[in-house]
Amino acid sequence: MKVNWNYIKLMFLLLLLLGVYAFSGVRHQSKKIVKTKVEFLGEDNLFITQQMVNKLLIQNLGSLTNVPKDALVLNKVEKVLEANKMVKSAQVYLTVNGELISKIVQRKPLGRIQGNSNFYLDDEGKRMPLSSNHSARVPIITGKITDSSLQNCFAFLNFINSDDFLKKNIIGIHIADENDFQLKLRLEDYVVNIGGVENLKAKFNNYKAFYSKAIKDKALGSYKAVSLEYNNQVVCTKI
Structure with a gap:
């Protein structure tokens, strides 16, 4: 029986890609938050400052640096920020480098x-x-x-x-x-x-x-x- 080496090579390549993808996913999920950053959108009227935001997060969630990325619930962080009476809306996300970015729209x-x-x-x-x-x-x-x-x-x-x-x-x-x-x-x-x-x-x-x-x-x-x-x-x- 003739062996279809092209088929075997293709299967091997697919398995290799799946392995690399799974490995990178595990590494990504195991990374920790290394830095927090606050960005204010819209006008520059700073009714709430970056220092105030960081303090608010620490008071409600504790220090977020060195927390595993997969352990953080982003929706919970957004709700903590939006509970502040100076904040109109907040969007929070993680970067691949381990930065926690909070984009905040203040009330006008x-x-x-x-x-x-x-x-x-x-x-x-x-x-x-x-x-x-x-x-x-x-x-x-x-x-x-x-x-x-x-x-x-x-x-x-x-x-x-x-x-x-x-x-x-x-x-x-x-x-x-x-x-x-x-x-x-x-x-x-x-x-x-x-x-x-x-x-x-x-x-x-x-x-x-x-x-x-x-x-x-x-x-x-x-x-x-x-x-x-x-x-x-x-x-x-x-x-």
Whole structure:
């Protein structure tokens, strides 16, 4: 009987490859974590630092260096990180070199509430604690702080952040009632009354037209209040 050496060679090669693959897999699983690394994604507002992240992991999981890679549950590490009130989301993975990489997205504040209790309102409309590590440059919100008024305020903050002119100029929001807002501007002394958060685009288009004309007329310093509450009107009160 004629021996098919090509077939035997092929089988031998397959067995060799399987052996090498299994051996490398065992070696990979037996490796230990040699280093941890934290990367912050998005903006550079460090409400939580790398040192704080490392401390958080040690407090909850102990030291992760020299831990066998196959003994670490990555999902558990992510949940520990996301439990921190400054963290919006976390993704954790291991490299072939034994590095534990944590990629963290921090929460983004839109406004800072100042009253009986102080906190941020973030980009999901949720309350966010202040940080001793970093202070965000966002509008200060005062007045009647309730869950309902904050919902309306959140809608208004989103509108402000979508408009470069408003984002640059509005530094304070006073909630006179649940749906009645007054604005403090960066450079002007007058108060802007906008009423409720409906028809904001039309209201501020009118305001921008008024503002442009008032600058040309050098009249901005003569007003103590500007109202956008009425349909298609800008009503001004002089000093």
